[in-house]
Amino acid sequence: MAGSKYAYVKNYELPDNLLPGTFMIMRIDGHGFHRFSTEHSFAKPNDERALRLMDCAAQSVMDEYKDIVLAFGESDEYSFLFRKDTKLYNRRQTKLLSLILSLFTSSYIFHWPKFFPDESLNYPPSFDARIVLYPSAKEVRDYFAWRQVDTHINNLYNTAFWALVQQGGESTTRAHALLKGTVSAQKHELLFSRFGINYNGIPARFRKGSVLVRDEVKDARESGGHDFVPDAGTRTDLSEGSPLPDSSLAAGATPVAHQGKKKVKAIKTVRILHEDIVRNEFWDARPELLDG
Ligand code: DGT
Numbered sequence: 672m673a674g675s676k677y678a679y680v681k682n683y684e685l686p687d688n689l690l691p692g693t694f695m696i697m698r699i700d701g702h703g704f705h706r707f708s709t710e711h712s713f714a715k716p717n718d719e720r721a722l723r724l725m726d727c728a729a730q731s732v733m734d735e736y737k738d739i740v741l742a743f744g745e746s747d748e749y750s751f752l753f754r755k756d757t758k759l760y761n762r763r764q765t766k767l768l769s770l771i772l773s774l775f776t777s778s779y780i781f782h783w784p785k786f787f788p789d790e791s792l793n794y795p796p797s798f799d800a801r802i803v804l805y806p807s808a809k810e811v812r813d814y815f816a817w818r819q820v821d822t823h824i825n826n827l828y829n830t831a832f833w834a835l836v837q838q839g840g841e842s843t844t845r846a847h848a849l850l851k852g853t854v855s856a857q858k859h860e861l862l863f864s865r866f867g868i869n870y871n872g873i874p875a876r877f878r879k880g881s882v883l884v885r886d887e888v889k890d891a892r893e894s895g896g897h898d899f900v901p902d903a904g905t906r907t908d909l910s911e912g913s914p915l916p917d918s919s920l921a922a923g924a925t926p927v928a929h930q931g932k933k934k935v936k937a938i939k940t941v942r943i944l945h946e947d948i949v950r951n952e953f954w955d956a957r958p959e960l961l962d963g
């Protein structure tokens with residue numbers, strides 16, 4: 672294409688490709704969600720609708736970008752880990768940041784009425800995002816441990832704080848004072864002795880955050896004609912911990928003809944978990960997450 676005399680301005684656009692051979696983690700965080708949560712009457716300390724909406728927006732992102740292998744969400748934030756050797760958009764930082772951030776944000780707004788049928792969106796929410804590169808698997812594991820430990824610390828504090836205020840009738844000032852300097856065991860004890868709350872009994876979603884992974888499900892089917900293989904080998908599982916019912920296999924699937932034999936296909940599905948990602952078990956079961 673011949674350029675006009677104006678085309679030189681293109682030269683001012685600088686390359687911003689991210690270093691190859693490194694792990695990319697993108698974190699999105701709600702802008703001013705202290706205000707947003709108040710203005711939309713989020714339940715304290717945890718609003719399950721809000722957390723599920725975040726999960727749903729993150730799931731939209733994973734459906735669209737297959738090079739994301741893992742996501743972790745808590746509060747108003749979500750982190751996404753890319754395959755180490757991803758070549759997505761030639762690893763251009765602003766391209767990746769802007770596309771994924773805008774898809775997350777538009778999904779959050781698009782799906783809002785499903786999760787908040789009785790709460791209208793009073794103003795448009797926005798999110799910030801950054802990509803950080805990590806040199807090895809150690810930093811990636813420590814990154815996710817950092818976020819999940821943060822979830823635990825905040826949630827234990829907030830659970831104790833709001834129990835004191837909502838059930839104990841304490842002022843917020845006094846609740847702060849009562850919790851000041853307490854260690855984890857003292858907060859557990861306070862919750863149990865004063866309010867009969869066993870902290871470990873509260874929903875894992877609140878204690879552990881949300882972990883999105885692509886898990887393989889075996890899809891064995893007898894067919895004289897077609898198998899259904901989801902496009903790009905993935906499909907989304909919105910339910911927790913279980914594969915989609917068979918009827919949903921056809922959604923976004925590509926028919927593949929074969930000769931009347933039973934075929935077993937490994938199909939990847941995005942699954943939501945609320946489990947420990949600090950300890951080894953999670954990572955040992957999924958060595959592909961940290962593969963080059
Ligand atoms: P930022 O990120 O610097 O723009 O400021 P914020 O206000 O978004 O602060 P941040 O991200 O450190 O903290 C998240 C805020 O979102 C925090 O004020 C509590 C609120 N939030 C998140 N999830 C929930 C929830 O489930 N229930 C309630 N009540 N609030 C929540």
Ligand code: MG
Binds near residue numbers: 702
């Ligand atoms: Mg922030």
Ligand code: MG
Binds near residue numbers: 700701703705
């Ligand atoms: Mg925020």
Ligand code: MG
Binds near residue numbers: 700701746747748
């Ligand atoms: Mg936050």
Ligand code: MG
């Ligand atoms: Mg364009």
